[in-house]
Amino acid sequence: MTDPRARHAELIQAIEAHRAAYYERDSPTISDAEYDALERELRGIEAEHPELADPDSPSQTVGGAVATGFASVRHRERMMSLDNAFSIADVAAWEERVERAGGPREFVCEPKIDGLSISLTYEGGVLVRGVTRGDGTTGEDVTANVRTIAGLPGRLAGSGVPEVVEIRGEAYLPVAAFEELNERLVDEGKAPYANPRNTAAGSLRQKDAAVTATRPLAVTTYALGALEWGAAAPDPRAATQIGIYSVLKGWGLPVSDLAEVHTGVGEVEAYLARLEARRHSLVHEIDGAVIKVNDRDAQRELGSTSRAPRWAIAYKFPPEEVTTRLEDIRVDVGRTGRVTPYGVMTPVTVAGSTVTFATLHNAQEVARKGVLIGDTVVVRKAGDVIPEIVAPVVAARTGEERAWVMPTVCPSCGTALAQQKDGDVDLRCPNAEGCRGQIVDRIAFIGSRGALDVEVLGEKAAAALVDSGVLRNEGGLFDLSEDDLRRISLLTLEQDSKKDGVARTAGDVSTNGLRLLANLDAARSRPLWRVLVSLSIRHVGPTAARALATAFGSLDAIRAADPRTLASTDGVGPVIARSIAEWFGIPWHVEIVRRWALAGVRMKDDGGGAGDRVLAGLIIVVTGSLEGFSREEAAEAIASRGGRASSSVSAKTDFVVVGANAGSKAAKAEQFGVPLLDEDGFAALLAGGPGAVA
Numbered sequence: 040m041t042d043p044r045a046r047h048a049e050l051i052q053a054i055e056a057h058r059a060a061y062y063e064r065d066s067p068t069i070s071d072a073e074y075d076a077l078e079r080e081l082r083g084i085e086a087e088h089p090e091l092a093d094p095d096s097p098s099q100t101v102g103g104a105v106a107t108g109f110a111s112v113r114h115r116e117r118m119m120s121l122d123n124a125f126s127i128a129d130v131a132a133w134e135e136r137v138e139r140a141g142g143p144r145e146f147v148c149e150p151k152i153d154g155l156s157i158s159l160t161y162e163g164g165v166l167v168r169g170v171t172r173g174d175g176t177t178g179e180d181v182t183a184n185v186r187t188i189a190g191l192p193g194r195l196a197g198s199g200v201p202e203v204v205e206i207r208g209e210a211y212l213p214v215a216a217f218e219e220l221n222e223r224l225v226d227e228g229k230a231p232y233a234n235p236r237n238t239a240a241g242s243l244r245q246k247d248a249a250v251t252a253t254r255p256l257a258v259t260t261y262a263l264g265a266l267e268w269g270a271a272a273p274d275p276r277a278a279t280q281i282g283i284y285s286v287l288k289g290w291g292l293p294v295s296d297l298a299e300v301h302t303g304v305g306e307v308e309a310y311l312a313r314l315e316a317r318r319h320s321l322v323h324e325i326d327g328a329v330i331k332v333n334d335r336d337a338q339r340e341l342g343s344t345s346r347a348p349r350w351a352i353a354y355k356f357p358p359e360e361v362t363t364r365l366e367d368i369r370v371d372v373g374r375t376g377r378v379t380p381y382g383v384m385t386p387v388t389v390a391g392s393t394v395t396f397a398t399l400h401n402a403q404e405v406a407r408k409g410v411l412i413g414d415t416v417v418v419r420k421a422g423d424v425i426p427e428i429v430a431p432v433v434a435a436r437t438g439e440e441r442a443w444v445m446p447t448v449c450p451s452c453g454t455a456l457a458q459q460k461d462g463d464v465d466l467r468c469p470n471a472e473g474c475r476g477q478i479v480d481r482i483a484f485i486g487s488r489g490a491l492d493v494e495v496l497g498e499k500a501a502a503a504l505v506d507s508g509v510l511r512n513e514g515g516l517f518d519l520s521e522d523d524l525r526r527i528s529l530l531t532l533e534q535d536s537k538k539d540g541v542a543r544t545a546g547d548v549s550t551n552g553l554r555l556l557a558n559l560d561a562a563r564s565r566p567l568w569r570v571l572v573s574l575s576i577r578h579v580g581p582t583a584a585r586a587l588a589t590a591f592g593s594l595d596a597i598r599a600a601d602p603r604t605l606a607s608t609d610g611v612g613p614v615i616a617r618s619i620a621e622w623f624g625i626p627w628h629v630e631i632v633r634r635w636a637l638a639g640v641r642m643k644d645d646g647g648g649a650g651d652r653v654l655a656g657l658i659i660v661v662t663g664s665l666e667g668f669s670r671e672e673a674a675e676a677i678a679s680r681g682g683r684a685s686s687s688v689s690a691k692t693d694f695v696v697v698g699a700n701a702g703s704k705a706a707k708a709e710q711f712g713v714p715l716l717d718e719d720g721f722a723a724l725l726a727g728g729p730g731a732v733a
């Protein structure tokens with residue numbers, strides 16, 4: 040075991056280095072969650088070895104220092120930090136401590152804004168100073184910058200304004216403004232910022248207030264520091280925490296509209312769950328919630344430790360952004376031959392799942408992100424989206440990192456890569472016929488929901504079918520037999536088994552294999568547009584395929600059509616028309632179609648299916664994320680039933696489907712009186728049309 044004293048010293052050194060990077064250079068070297076873990080470990084050691092705890096330990100101080108370059112200002116009243124809770128059990132334990140100390144069970148719950156704390160001093164109602172937290176006692180004078188914040192009044196409203204008041208709050212950059220700023224930087228060929236918090240911190244600590252003025256910073260206020268009422272009568276509402284927010288609001292200051300009073304741990308827990316579900320639809324980033332004793336007398340009685348009040352606690356959400364090591368950058372070839380780089384990372388848990396790979400899209404993207412192999416990188420997985428490598432942690436470089444070079448040959452078949460057309464960003468493997476990677480991906484794609492939707496036919500089964508030599512390409516897919524599958528260990532039984540009273544021997548086709556055959560059988564009669572999509576013709580996605588199927592009715596007619604006729608079809612156009620003509624010009628493509636047709640795959644729409652067009656003429660908007668559908672799949676489900684999926688809500692919209700973390704569209708729908716549906720309602724609508732959800 041390591042010597043606790045040595046580990047304690049090591050932790051202090053690490054924490055201080057990380058604090059300096061975060062607070063002074065606005066460029067953190069580890070994720071918030073990892074930092075929290077270091078502080079927790081430090082506290083753990085100090086709890087067991089009290090002799091190691093001293094007033095200078097980071098467990099007793101708040102992070103941050105006063106950078107040179109700004110005048111330092113002493114806060115009239117100290118600015119504190121908050122203790123953290125990482126689970127509901129932690130929150131419950133804190134509430135119990137509060138109650139044991141005689142505190143009441145009434146709490147204010149509110150978002151913990153991921154910005155930077157700021158203290159605003161108003162004298163005679165006039166804003167005279169804005170100061171960063173600094174070390175809690177002394178901060179940096181950023182008054183000139185604070186004055187550029189649009190939502191912050193220079194003069195307090197109302198008549199009962201105190202002589203002197205320090206108002207504490209959080210300065211932040213709204214997520215939308217952050218994204219806009221980054222888009223602009225990228226357009227200008229500059230490096231984007233890593234996250235809104237650091238951008239806000241960097242913006243507020245600009246030497247040139249004119250630069251700060253271009254950043255649409257905002258503030259939410261949530262506490263009072265020093266307060267001298269002077270001639271004004273003390274506002275009685277200041278007797279509770281929630282009352283303070285009314286007072287602040289009355290003065291014209293921005294306060295959170297998500298602060299709520301709750302009694303007991305059960306209610307608090309429900310609030311935390313609700314807030315977390317909305318986490319990504321708020322205007323600013325939040326990293327948790329703050330729970331505060333509502334009664335101010337009780338707050339005073341509970342008091343504070345050297346760094347944090349005992350009457351409040353920060354509940355931290357599980358991290359969505361972590362750092363890990365980028366072990367390697369590799370490339371993969373997809374079904375259309377496009378070769379994409381992806382990062383291989385030291386596995387790391389983010390937002391509840393383990394992440395090892397993340398796409399890097401193309402060589403330009405790797406260059407834009409500026410990541411090197413061996414870098415510590417920030418990985419993000421916000422909500423249920425795909426993991427993303429956000430940026431390298433440049434400050435953590437050791438000099439051992441190396442630049443990645445885009446390979447010149449296909450990783451699967453070794454063919455020299457090329458641009459398909461001049462001006463293409465992507466490099467492709469031109470060997471579509473023989474490249475194993477492309478063949479496997481094309482076959483797996485046929486099984487995907489957007490194509491023929493063949494359960495069991497995924498990446499693994501596709502690879503097994505090709506690697507066993509059973510399939511040379513997708514041409515033979517619908518001719519597969521049990522005999523074929525017996526040659527594939529993945530789809531056969533490893534040992535004797537008995538299912539539904541039937542004895543089966545090792546080597547027989549497994550249940551999965553049998554399901555694959557049954558599913559392929561069913562897939563033969565899917566609508567023509569899905570068959571078209573399954574052929575992996577470049578640019579022919581669901582929308583174009585549906586337009587083609589509707590206009591021409593059969594694959595033969597599409598093949599025979601003159602490119603000009605194709606191009607003038609609504610929803611098709613010249614690029615797609617050319618792509619189709621080129622595709623049918625290649626003999627092995629025609630052979631695939633011939634074999635599929637022989638195997639009974641549907642090659643023409645028989646005009647039926649009108650009963651399926653339950654959404655004919657309806658305009659439907661889907662907002663937020665649904666569990667059972669990606670955005671594209673939802674749009675397809677709507678279109679295939681004759682409806683139109685739109686992205687903006689207007690008075691013409693018939694339904695708005697609201698998924699998790701929906702943004703402003705739901706509110707807009709209510710404004711127009713458009714009916715809202717949840718995911719179950721959406722399913723009912725798809726199945727039975729508007730009558731089913733009336």
Ligand code: IVH
Pocket residue numbers: 119120121149150151152153154155156157208209261262329348351353
């Ligand atoms: S109250 C005396 N309320 O979180 C208590 N802080 O991790 C002062 N923060 O330093 C803090 N949102 O910068 C409070 N609603 C909120 C907050 C909040 C964000 C920040 C604040 C504090 C840090 C502690």
